[in-house]
Amino acid sequence: MPMQPWFSEAKLGIFVHYGIYAVDGVPESWSFYTGQVPHDRYMKQLDGFTASDYDPRAWAGLFARAGAKYAVLTARHHDGVALWDTDQGDLSVVRQTPAGRDLLAGYAEALREQGLKVGLYYSHSDWNHPDYASAVHPDPPNEEVRANRYASAAPGQEDPEAWARFLAYRNAQVGELVTRFRPDLLWFDGEWERSEEQWEMRELSELILAGNPDTVLNARMLSYGNYSTPEQGVPLLPPEGPWELCLTVNDSWGFQPQDHHHKSVRQLVRYFAETIGMGGNLLLDVGPREDGTIPAEQAARLEGLGTWIAKHSEAVYGTVAGLPAGHHYGPSTLSADRRTLYLMCFDTPRETVSLRGLRTPVTRVRVVGTGTELGHRVIGGLGDVPGVLWIDAPEAADADELATVLAVELGGELDVYRGTGRD
Structure with missing residues (x-):
């Protein structure tokens, strides 16, 4: 599928890692996967997720002032907790948290009011789904994928029927995202835990494009992605074709209160200039608190970057x-x-x-x-x-x-x- 021209013209997008992990300020999903936090304590965060000050119009206004042309919100991370009212089970902020409502519809509407393209992040993997750890990658990329009980079946315990149920669940959720929110971009993750054939990427791509043939897909759709997504460091040589550098404002994707290691506005301008100078986009990540507010230190950096971009817009856009x-x-x-x-x-x-x-x-x-x-x-x-x-x-x-x-x-x-x- 040809790449949509808006993507390479956008230059800046905002990545938003928002989920129950902001309640205790622990690493998103990974903290229970690696054993840093017991699984039951991680899931207990459902009880504290309120989204009480969530204002997607305030987000969209900030992103527009930053000079961004699109944003990507974590609709569902590896922990399986959906930010919308999915029909595929009850694990959502709508049904199991005090927030009690869909968080994607207002986000999509607010971005479009600002003229921004709507991106949604979705993890192929789901470490909470009962049918997920029912298959094994034929050539695991590392020992953790092979041995972690949240990722893979134990030797000899593979269950093809369970895996088929999981794929049906995933397809249904992605179908909900496409039909309900009409995202311009779907940003997938978690692809390393299975092969392209196991994921049935071709079928997933066909499902998405049947709903919206103009949807942009990232390279974590493997052979069916449109662009590359290096993380956390400007490449020395640009990837082939369209690409995007995913970069955190501090050292964390989601909200972690102890992480005050924020990059300065000057450093962010450097990252941005180096990225667009090699033909890429910068996808700059912020991590809202559980109440939905973006930390002031992060908002200030977006504003500062936006001031520089506005002054030098002719050297950025077009x-x-x-x-x-x-x-x-x-x-x-x-x-x-x-x-x-x-x-x-x-x-x-x-x-x-x-x-x-x-x-x-x-x-x-x-x-x-x-x-x-x-x-x-x-x-x-x-x-x-x-x-x-x-x-x-x-x-x-x-x-x-x-x-x-x-x-x-x-x-x-x-x-x-x-x-x-x-x-």
């Missing part, structure tokens, strides 16, 4: 990946018509900014956000090997505190030299 490494000391983006190159300067430029290997003549250089024009000249060059473009550093008043962006306007489409120089 652009593609910029120069390969080595031409400029920092990331860059390129306008869709390939006639304006945007250079990101993380440190305050001093004296000059250099650009190497540029063959296309430059007509003007200006500071994005202020419009101030900068002097520039080419020095050197021999035959086919272009000289270095030296751009005068902007005055302090024109430099941005977080990252200064220079627009290099070209006399034609970008053409760069990639050779080894004259012998």
Whole structure:
């Protein structure tokens, strides 16, 4: 299925890990899977999940101010607790928590009011479902998958009928998400615990696309996904095709009150610029408290990133990946018509900014956000090997505190030299 153009044009999405794990502030699902928290204590969090201050319109407004064009909410994590009133059993915040209501409908409506695309996260695996640990991966990726009682059947205890029931349950839940909330994007997870054939990925893909043929699917649909999802570190080489970097604001996906290790706005601007400079999107994660409020430290960082993006929007939206490494000391983006190159300067430029290997003549250089024009000249060059473009550093008043962006306007489409120089 061809990729929907809105995705690569979005640049920024917000990931939201929201669930009962916020009650005690423990790692989502993994805390009982690994034995960090006893299973009964983990599930006891159902009693404390209120969503009492959940305001999806406030979320959507914050996400829009951050500059995001889509968001992805954990409709159901590996713990099996659904945030909507599923017809597939009673394990939902609607039926088993004080929240007592569907949390997805308002979310989808609020995002659409802001013009944002609606994404829903859904885990293939369900460590609470009685039929889940009834199969074994034919080639387990690690010992934990093979041996964990929540993930796999014990040797000789496989139950194909139970596994078929589980797939029917999963298909029914995904069908509910597609028909009730019409997500633009489905973000799957948990795929490593079974093979593509065991998951029946082809059939699942057909089910989703029959409901909405424009649904974007991530690579955790394996052969049936549209884009890659590296986590927590900007890749040194961009993945093939569309991709998205999944990054937490602090060190945790969900709300963990002891985790104050928040990345600064400056660091987030760097992550964002480096990601879009390689043609990817940033999916920036926040973890709301159990009452539905996003911690102030995280909200402030989204606001700060959004302020920088708004000032430099021409270098963000409507652009593609910029120069390969080595031409400029920092990331860059390129306008869709390939006639304006945007250079990101993380440190305050001093004296000059250099650009190497540029063959296309430059007509003007200006500071994005202020419009101030900068002097520039080419020095050197021999035959086919272009000289270095030296751009005068902007005055302090024109430099941005977080990252200064220079627009290099070209006399034609970008053409760069990639050779080894004259012998």
